[in-house]
Amino acid sequence: MEADRLRATIASAQAGSAEAYERLLDAYGRRLYGYFFRATGKHHDAEDLLGELMLRLVRQLGKYDHRGRFEPWLFRIAANLIRDRIRRRKSKPTAVSLSAENDGGEALGDKLPASHDPVNGSLVSAEMSKELHEALQSLDDMTREIILLRFFGQMSFKELAETFQCPLGTVLARVHRGLKALRRIMAKDDEGTSNQPV
């Protein structure tokens, strides 16, 4: 979205225009969803986080003062949402074993439909690149977050340094190392895929 148009849209949204909020969702929804998906590796988490971000946007847009760029501001909220969720997951694990049997000898896994996908089965399976997710998970948290914010949030290295409160050189060094590691893992995966018998 152009700077002037974005400024006008934000001003309208701040005045309470539902249409303006929808325009912001149209402009940034895809990138935000991609960011959430690559950070969590799950489509339903990404969808939930996107909805939560919209709620935060409604609550916090009034505080946005047009001095800085909007995208870093928006993606900082998104990064905080992910951090909150990871923290909550760590403090309150909710994993339930699908093979654990109840009193009647039935496992929870048996009760679930054969294929359960909250979004869209075919699309998710096509998109769900497990290798890419694992490659991202192999990076340390900060490097992964910086790379995702750099790509999805289109943040400059200066903005990233401000967001993570670390020197500019350190941010780029992390990005450089992280990208090299990702390419290495991806190259291995690509080789493995191409060598598979058809």
Add this chain to the structure above:
Amino acid sequence: MKALQTNQYERIARVLDGCDESLTDSERAAVEEIRRLEADVCGRLDTEVPPVVLSRARARLAGALFRRRRIIRLRLFSGVAAAAGLLLVVALGYWAREPVSVPRMPAVTKVPAGPGAAQTWAPDVTSALLRTDRNADLLMLDREMSELETGMMASAPDVELDALERELQDLVVGDGTAVFPPGL
């Protein structure tokens, strides 16, 4: 490629952010490498968004906006109600402090002297006194009370006349040996 130092990374970062910096050959090579890596790796991060996700997000957004509007209306209403309440309290306070129209005083000019005079205060005058606390009213009442007291007080000629009357009665109803006062 030789490992880069932090200050070299800083210069490279500034160049990647669009600033002009003079770079060494190895730094320029690093810039090219990072650009290639970003294009290669980050291009694969992109993901398609199922349309249903955006429509659900839109619905949540609409719900959040509706709730927000309701909260704003509620706050506005509360503000108006509070202002109206305050106005009411002020009006009631003002009304309570308004000077009460004091009922007409009973005729005080011809109050007979004596113990019965105290009963000339009408009950509504007393209640008026209790209901008002304004200085002006108090002053006015004080002045009227003084006038009343003055009116009730027997004057010196009255006292003399009373004494003469008593002596005259004593003389009329008394024995014949009583002596008339001089002048009679």
